[in-house]
Amino acid sequence: xxxxxxxxIEKYLMKLSREADRHILEMERIAKxxxxxxxxxxxxxxxxxxxxxxxxxxxxxxxxxxxxxxxxFARALEKGxxxxxxxxxxxxxYAKKTFQQARLAHxxxxxxxxxxxxxKDYNNIDILFIDIDKHQYLEAVQxxxxxxxDNALIIAxxxxxxxxxxxxxxxxxxxxxxxxxxYLFSHRDFFTTVLPLRDGVLVxxxxx
Amino acid sequence: xxxxxxxxIEKYLMKLSREADRHILEMERIAKxxxxxxxxxxxxxxxxxxxxxxxxxxxxxxxxxxxxxxxxFARALEKGxxxxxxxxxxxxxYAKKTFQQARLAHxxxxxxxxxxxxxKDYNNIDILFIDIDKHQYLEAVQxxxxxxxDNALIIAxxxxxxxxxxxxxxxxxxxxxxxxxxYLFSHRDFFTTVLPLRDGVLVxxxxx
Numbered sequence: 001x002x003x004x005x006x007x008x009i010e011k012y013l014m015k016l017s018r019e020a021d022r023h024i025l026e027m028e029r030i031a032k033x034x035x036x037x038x039x040x041x042x043x044x045x046x047x048x049x050x051x052x053x054x055x056x057x058x059x060x061x062x063x064x065x066x067x068x069x070x071x072x073f074a075r076a077l078e079k080g081x082x083x084x085x086x087x088x089x090x091x092x093x094y095a096k097k098t099f100q101q102a103r104l105a106h107x108x109x110x111x112x113x114x115x116x117x118x119x120k121d122y123n124n125i126d127i128l129f130i131d132i133d134k135h136q137y138l139e140a141v142q143x144x145x146x147x148x149x150d151n152a153l154i155i156a157x158x159x160x161x162x163x164x165x166x167x168x169x170x171x172x173x174x175x176x177x178x179x180x181x182x183y184l185f186s187h188r189d190f191f192t193t194v195l196p197l198r199d200g201v202l203v204x205x206x207x208x
Numbered sequence: 209x210x211x212x213x214x215x216x217i218e219k220y221l222m223k224l225s226r227e228a229d230r231h232i233l234e235m236e237r238i239a240k241x242x243x244x245x246x247x248x249x250x251x252x253x254x255x256x257x258x259x260x261x262x263x264x265x266x267x268x269x270x271x272x273x274x275x276x277x278x279x280x281f282a283r284a285l286e287k288g289x290x291x292x293x294x295x296x297x298x299x300x301x302y303a304k305k306t307f308q309q310a311r312l313a314h315x316x317x318x319x320x321x322x323x324x325x326x327x328k329d330y331n332n333i334d335i336l337f338i339d340i341d342k343h344q345y346l347e348a349v350q351x352x353x354x355x356x357x358d359n360a361l362i363i364a365x366x367x368x369x370x371x372x373x374x375x376x377x378x379x380x381x382x383x384x385x386x387x388x389x390x391y392l393f394s395h396r397d398f399f400t401t402v403l404p405l406r407d408g409v410l411v412x413x414x415x416x
Binding site for chain 1 (some may be wrong): 210212213214216217218219220221224225226250253254256257258260261262293337359361368371373374389390393394400401402403404405408411413415
């Protein structure tokens with residue numbers, strides 16, 4: 001396991017990134033308490049900026065957990081909506097409750113089930129956010145290519161997989177992430193970059 | 209001095225970021241040979257993605273060096289132009305030659321002089337890129353606030369200043385970068401994040 005970004009730097013950035021929204025703070029507290037994996041606040045802020053720049057009509061999330069990343073998307077949305085998908089009813093129920101309390105529910109749609117299958121119900125996806133099992137990333141993007149809008153953005157969490165991408169590990173998650181990265185970096189229809197925030201955030205811009 | 213991102217991760221990302229453009233490769237070679245500071249290829253790729261998302265009419269660079277970052281901006285531009293400003297005539301001459309050879313000169317304007325002063329000639333700036341002396345960052349953004357367009361993007365290189373921002377150093381460059389970061393993170397008109405790529409890239413989105 002490799003430390004991707006120097007912890008002192010992360011601490012400095014967290015200190016700069018003050019937050020007053022009580023729902024964000026509560027979700028961060030719960031995540032810590034239950035050791036539930038969420039993209040952290042620094043990644044959340046990146047999602048906010050990317051959403052402002054893209055101004056999307058439709059965001060589809062594969063693997064929403066209890067709604068932390070979706071909350072950042074919804075916060076930044078001007079007119080569009082975000083579709084949350086998770087396999088666990090409990091997660092989606094929690095997200096729905098939070099969104100209702102924060103008066104963001106009108107910007108969201110809540111789905112339970114297999115993320116890739118449910119996502120096929122949507123066309124002209126402007127932002128596809130991927131945070132499911134790591135060996136399924138490549139399959140997810142390949143199966144949903146036709147559902148993307150022109151100039152869509154693919155954003156994938158854990159694209160450096162705790163640094164395992166650079167080692168010799170051959171487990172299916174590490175291999176899956178490596179293949180996913182290589183696929184998008186070498187695909188002629190995409191321009192791809194990975195930002196070494198937290199566990200690595202891949203951002204791929206569809207060129208046509 | 210702190211290593212911001214684990215070098216093995218940077219190496220992995222560089223390997224994924226293959227490049228065929230001979231002008232990019234030549235500028236990277238020259239920078240290495242002369243030990244001339246440029247944003248590297250990973251930051252260049254980030255600038256490309258941000259430019260595609262923003263689709264700006266006008267980009268103004270403060271501190272263009274010999275044109276490496278401007279080249280990435282120009283490559284991504286659909287219809288707008290990028291203004292390069294540097295204090296050194298030699299740098300701007302080199303950039304101009306490169307842009308002409310690459311048939312990108314029609315997307316660029318070349319200026320020699322004090323970056324902040326020259327930049328005041330422009331209004332409705334969609335992307336302001338800052339890479340001048342570090343103690344001047346805060347002054348630059350304060351003096352040019354009125355020249356920014358609605359929803360402009362400020363992008364600043366070296367916003368982690370080799371990790372010195374987290375130490376006890378009190379030299380004017382380190383203090384300057386700290387103040388600049390704090391100013392934009394706490395400004396109510398901006399939503400700000402720093403991406404720990406290379407030496408730190410600050411990205412601030414103007415909310416109105």
